[in-house]
Every structure is written in structure tokens, then in C-alpha cells.
Amino acid sequence: MDKFILFLKGIFMGAADIIPGVSGGSIALITGIYDDFIGAIHSININVLKEILKGNIVKGIKLIQWEFLIPIGLGILTAIFSMARLMHFFLEEYTLYTWSVFFGLIVASAYIISKQFEMNINRAISLIIGGVISFIIVGLVPVNTPNAYWFLFIAGVIAISAMILPGISGAFLLLIMGKYHYITGMIKDPFVGENILGLIAVGLGCIVGILSFSRVLKFVLDRWHSGTMAFLTGMMIGSLRKIWPYKETLETKLIDGELFVMKEKLVTPWSVDGFVISLVFMVIGFLVIIVLDKVANRNKLSS
Numbered sequence: 034m035d036k037f038i039l040f041l042k043g044i045f046m047g048a049a050d051i052i053p054g055v056s057g058g059s060i061a062l063i064t065g066i067y068d069d070f071i072g073a074i075h076s077i078n079i080n081v082l083k084e085i086l087k088g089n090i091v092k093g094i095k096l097i098q099w100e101f102l103i104p105i106g107l108g109i110l111t112a113i114f115s116m117a118r119l120m121h122f123f124l125e126e127y128t129l130y131t132w133s134v135f136f137g138l139i140v141a142s143a144y145i146i147s148k149q150f151e152m153n154i155n156r157a158i159s160l161i162i163g164g165v166i167s168f169i170i171v172g173l174v175p176v177n178t179p180n181a182y183w184f185l186f187i188a189g190v191i192a193i194s195a196m197i198l199p200g201i202s203g204a205f206l207l208l209i210m211g212k213y214h215y216i217t218g219m220i221k222d223p224f225v226g227e228n229i230l231g232l233i234a235v236g237l238g239c240i241v242g243i244l245s246f247s248r249v250l251k252f253v254l255d256r257w258h259s260g261t262m263a264f265l266t267g268m269m270i271g272s273l274r275k276i277w278p279y280k281e282t283l284e285t286k287l288i289d290g291e292l293f294v295m296k297e298k299l300v301t302p303w304s305v306d307g308f309v310i311s312l313v314f315m316v317i318g319f320l321v322i323i324v325l326d327k328v329a330n331r332n333k334l335s336s
Contacts, residue, residue: 036100036103036104037104038107038331039066039101039104039105040104040105040108040111041108041186042060042061042064042105042108043104043105043106043107043108043111043112044061044108044109044111044112045064045108045112046058046061046105046108046109046112047108047109047110047112047113047122048112048116050109050112050113050196050202050203050204051112051113051120051164051204051217051307052118052120052124052135052202052204056195056196056198056202056203056269056272057109057197057203058196058197058199058265059138059139059142059199059200059269061197061199062142062146062199063138063141063142063145063146063322063325063326064325065106065326067199068254069101070105070197071132071247071250071251071254072098072251073098073101073102073105073196074102074197074243074244074247075247075248075251076096076097076098076102077097077244078096078234078248080096080131081093081094081096081097084096087177097153097237101140113220114220116221117217117220117221118221118305123217124181126280129180129278129279129305129307129311130195130278130307130310130311130314131269131276132140132276132278132317133311133312133314133315133318134314134315134317135276135318136273136276136277136278136315137314137315137316137317137318137319137320137321137322138318138319138321138322139269139273139276140273140317140319141271141319141320141321141322141323141326142269142322143266143269143270144327145322145323146199146262146265146266146269147263147266148152149259149262150258150259150260150263151259152263154261155260156263157263159260159261159263159264159267160263160264160266160270162264162267163263163264163265163266163267163268163269163270163271164181164267164268164270164271165265165267165271166271167267167268167269167270167271167272167274168274169271169274170205170206170209170271171202171205171271171272171274171275172274172275173209174328177211178211178212178233180212180215181246182231182234183234184212184229185216185231185234185238186234186235186237186238186241187214187216187238188207188210188216188235188238189234189235189236189237189238189239189241189242190238190239190241191203191206191210191238191242192204192206192207192238192239192242193238193242193243193246194242194243194245194246197243197246197247197267198250198265199265199266199268199269202272202275203295205275207329216231216232216235219231219232219234219235235281242284274299276326277308278302278305278311278315279299279300279301279302279305279311280297280298280299281296281297281298281300281306282296282297283296283298284296284297295299
């Protein structure tokens with residue numbers, strides 16, 4: 034049952050990772066597995082390689098926290114490959130209501146995570162810095178970039194590093210780099226033409242990115258846990274600029290056959306048709322996270 038629950042949490046993380054503006058790292062924090070997730074990735078280290086090079090392959094493999102990584106990884110991959118089309122459908126057909134749910138999810142997430150540390154001057158500064166950085170990043174506009182394998186590798190490194198950071202969406206950074214629709218297009222049809230090689234390039238970038246950047250996160254979490262959590266909370270709050278459901282498009286541009294929003298203006302909820310229903314969906318998103326947190330805390334107490 035524990036492995037199945039980890040698998041479900043992986044599905045939630047994977048679903049979040051394919052949505053521009055939502056981070057799988059946020060879901061890991063919400064569900065209480067963020068530290069374990071970073072620690073499990075960190076178990077794939079130089080000691081494993083040393084044992085394998087010595088010929089102790091079984092011993093080296095056993096150093097890796099497979100009992101955590103396998104169910105989480107399967108859940109993430111299952112969501113990415115099975116839900117890409119579904120998420121595209123909801124974002125295109127029910128844009129307002131979908132972003133409303135996401136907004137509620139992130140607000141509740143930031144609230145829950147903020148309870149994990151006591152606020153002081155230093156942590157308040159960390160929170161503000163994280164918020165400003167996130168606010169600026171999500172305000173960037175998509176650019177046109179090459180589809181070469183080397184750039185797909187770099188895109189994979191950057192995206193996966195962001196995906197394990199709460200508040201910064203790896204999918205949105207792909208959008209900024211002009212690679213979101215290109216890569217999700219390959220995921221939809223992974224065995225067509227050059228898509229296989231393209232996905233291999235992205236996958237290798239993801240492996241390099243997650244193994245290297247997780248070590249940075251592990252380092253700062255071990256030494257400045259509360260300050261880091263405050264910084265990550267700020268990043269989640271800053272990302273609300275992108276997730277705010279009520280927007281007016283001011284300028285669009287066609288890039289590689291895809292229409293991108295280059296400039297938009299945030300508007301008040303009551304100036305948008307359907308805002309009452311959207312508020313209901315926002316509350317639902319908020320309550321989902323609150324209930325998940327209550328269940329997680331209850332399971333911790335019972336264990």
C-alpha cells in the first residue's frame with residue numbers, strides 16, 4: 034500500500050510537471066515527500082559508481098533507494114505519457130476553470146508549506162527574494178530556439194532542474210525557451226520519425242540535470258532547511274502571477290506554427306464571464322490540498 038501511495042503521488046507530480054505554471058516539486062512538498070524525494074535522488078552518487086567499477090555491481094545497485102524511486106518514477110512517467118493530451122484538452126477547452134483549480138492548489142500549498150518554519154527577519158528576506166525571482170521568471174515571454182539535439186539536451190537539464198523546485202514550473206521554462214509544444218508533441222507520438230532521438234536527447238538532459246541539481250538542493254536543505262523552505266514558499270507565491278486565471282491577451286505571436294501569448298494583462302475576476310464558477314473551482318483546488326495535508330498528517334501520527 035505504501036508503494037501504491039508513492040505511485041499515486043508520482044502521478045500527481047507528473048501531471049503537474051506537464052502544466053506550464055505548476056511544479057511537480059510543489060506537489061512533492063504538498064504530499065510531504067520532498068525531502069525524501071531529493072534524498073532518494075541523491076542516493077545515486079559517486080559511491081555507487083565506485084562499487085560498480087570495483088566489480089561489486091549488486092552492492093552498488095543496492096546503495097540506490099529503489100523502493101522510493103521506482104514507484105515515484107513510474108507514477109511520474111505514467112502521468113507524463115498518458116495525461117499530456119488530457120491536460121492540453123482542459124487547458125484549451127476549459128482554460129478559465131483549469132487555471133482556477135491550479136490557483137487554488139498553489140495558494141493552499143504555499144499556506145501549508147509556510148507552516149513548516151517559523152518566520153523571522155532572515156526567512157522573510159528569503160521569502161521575498163524567492164517571490165521576486167519567481168515573479169520575474171514567469172513574466173518572461175517565449176522565444177524562438179533551435180530544435181537541434183544539443184539544445185533539446187540543454188532544455189532537458191533546465192526543465193528537470195526547475196521541475197524539482199516548488200514554484201518554478203519546468204514546463205513553463207520550456208515554454209519560455211520555445212520548446213514546450215515541440216517536446217509535448219514528441220511525447221504524444223514517441224515512435225514517429227525523429228521523435229525517438231529527440232526524446233533521448235531530452236531524457237539524457239533530464240538525467241544529468243536531476244542528478245546534479247538535486248545535490249545542490251540536498252546541500253542547502255541540510256544546512257539551511259527553514260531558510261530554504263521560506264525561499265521555496267516565496268517562489269510558489271511569485272508563480273501565482275502566471276497562474277492567475279483572469280487575464281486579457283494584449284499581444285500574440287506565431288512561433289514554429291504555435292500561437293504564443295507575448296503580452297497579457299491581469300484583470301479583476303468580476304470582469305470575466307464565468308468568474309463565479311471559476312471561484313468555485315478555485316475553492317475546490319484549495320480544499321483538495323488542505324484535505325491531502327490533513328490525511329498526510331493523520332497517517333504520520335498513526336505511524
